[in-house]
Amino acid sequence: MATAREIRRRIQSVRNLGQVTRALEAVAASHVRKAQAAVLATRAYAHAAWEVIVNLGAAADETLHPLLTRRSLVARVLVVLISGDRGLCGAYNNNVVRTAHDFARRRGIPVHYIAVGRRGRDLLWRMGEEIVAEFHGLPAVPSVVDTFPIARAAIDEFLSGRTDEVYVARTDFVNLLVQRPVIQRLLPLRPTELETQAMPEYLVWTPRARVTEYIYEPDAPTILENVLHRFIELQLYQAVLEAHASEYAARMVAMRNATDNAMALAEELTLAYNKARQHAITTELLDIAGGAEALTRLSV
Numbered sequence: 367m368a369t370a371r372e373i374r375r376r377i378q379s380v381r382n383l384g385q386v387t388r389a390l391e392a393v394a395a396s397h398v399r400k401a402q403a404a405v406l407a408t409r410a411y412a413h414a415a416w417e418v419i420v421n422l423g424a425a426a427d428e429t430l431h432p433l434l435t436r437r438s439l440v441a442r443v444l445v446v447l448i449s450g451d452r453g454l455c456g457a458y459n460n461n462v463v464r465t466a467h468d469f470a471r472r473r474g475i476p477v478h479y480i481a482v483g484r485r486g487r488d489l490l491w492r493m494g495e496e497i498v499a500e501f502h503g504l505p506a507v508p509s510v511v512d513t514f515p516i517a518r519a520a521i522d523e524f525l526s527g528r529t530d531e532v533y534v535a536r537t538d539f540v541n542l543l544v545q546r547p548v549i550q551r552l553l554p555l556r557p558t559e560l561e562t563q564a565m566p567e568y569l570v571w572t573p574r575a576r577v578t579e580y581i582y583e584p585d586a587p588t589i590l591e592n593v594l595h596r597f598i599e600l601q602l603y604q605a606v607l608e609a610h611a612s613e614y615a616a617r618m619v620a621m622r623n624a625t626d627n628a629m630a631l632a633e634e635l636t637l638a639y640n641k642a643r644q645h646a647i648t649t650e651l652l653d654i655a656g657g658a659e660a661l662t663r664l665s666v
Contacts, residue, residue, distance in 0.1 A: 370646060373639040377632055384628030390454060391621035397506045398542070398614035404507045405539055405604075405611045412604035419555055419597045431590040433521070433598070436554050437530040443477045444498070444529035445470065446520055446552070446602070448536040448609040449486030451502050455617035458537065458545065459485040462609075465547040466535035467493060478529070480519055482606065498523065506610060510603050517602040521595065524553045536605040537612035543619065545612035552601060555594065 368376075447466050449459045463486055470477035478496040481487035487500050499519045504512050523529045532553035538546045583589075 368638075368642070370639055370642040373635055373642055377635045377639060380628050380632045380635065384625050384632065387621045387624040387628060391618055391625060394614045394618035394621060398611060398618055400507050401607065401611035401614050402539070405607045408604055408607060412600055415597060415600060419594065431587065431594055432525055433553060433594045434555055434590075440530040441475060442529050443470070443473060443475060444480065444520065444523050444532045445477055446480045446516065446532065446534045446605075447482065447486045447490065448534065448605055449481070449483035449489075450609075450613040451484045451504075453485060454620060455613055456620040458613055458616035459483075459489070461545075462486070462535055462537050462547045463489045465549065467495075469533070469535070469549050470495075480516065480523075482516060482609075498528075504606065504610070506614070508603070508606055508610070510599060513603045513606050514599055516606075517595075517599040520552065520602070521598055534602070534605050536609045539608050539611040539615065542615045545616055550601075550605065552598065555597070 445466050447463065449462055453459065466479075476496075478498050479490055480499045480501070481490055481497050482501045482504070484502045487497060487502070490497055501516055520532050524532050531551065534550045534552050536548060536550065538548050540546055
């Protein structure tokens with residue numbers, strides 16, 4: 367049984383840890399408010415743009431732009447994996463990495479990665495996966511300029527022919543308690559047929575509109591050359607915003623649970639300390655009483 371001094375030291379250690387987790391919870395709560403506001407401000411526009419462009423790609427001729435062209439044989443896939451730079455956010459990082467890894471395993475073809483975030487990069491290295499590019503250190507609420515190199519790297523991989531499809535593995539921010547890992551196809555810009563895809567339960571589906579013809583002004587190649595690249599940048603930007611909001615929400619909840627657990631453990635240790643102290647006092651009283659009884663007998 368631990369002594370009262372040992373228990374007292376452990377109580378102090380647990381309380382100090384609880385103060386740290388409470389501070390981390392406050393920091394995460396501050397960041398998640400800003401990240402949530404950024405997500406809600408851009409989500410509707412990003413979703414509408416996604417539907418328009420993907421359905422435009424379905425209606426347009428594939429020869430109008432390379433980003434619309436589907437490869438006859440998909441021999442290599444690129445996954446842009448968006449995770450966090452730090453831990454202490456529950457299962458957030460593990461969930462998105464596991465989803466991306468399961469998706470790659472079910473595809474059954476070579477998959478390489480662009481890692482956004484140190485935690486995802488480290489987990490991919492441990493799994494022995496091929497990483498062609500790595501980005502980290504993004505601010506809590508990034509701008510389009512911060513995510514532009516990620517989009518540029520994904521587009522270059524596709525246009526160079528080193529990959530035939532590009533997917534984004536990210537986490538959708540549903541609310542502060544629910545964050546859902548999803549897989550979104552980025553390139554080529556075509557509607558996703560869920561029944562032909564691996565892991566359809568994780569894929570983001572784009573409704574296909576009844577579009578038969580578009581009128582381009584001045585001409586289709588010029589419009590698509592500008593619009594499609596901007597669209598890819600917008601989708602990567604929205605994906606990073608969703609992932610960051612999910613990360614901070616997961617960290618806030620994890621730190622709140624850790625603080626509650628620390629306080630509960632401190633209460634249990636305090637009870638154990640009081641019992642140990644009471645036991646020590648009782649033992650001392652019994653020793654004193656026994657000594658007094660012995661002296662009384664000797665005097666008689």
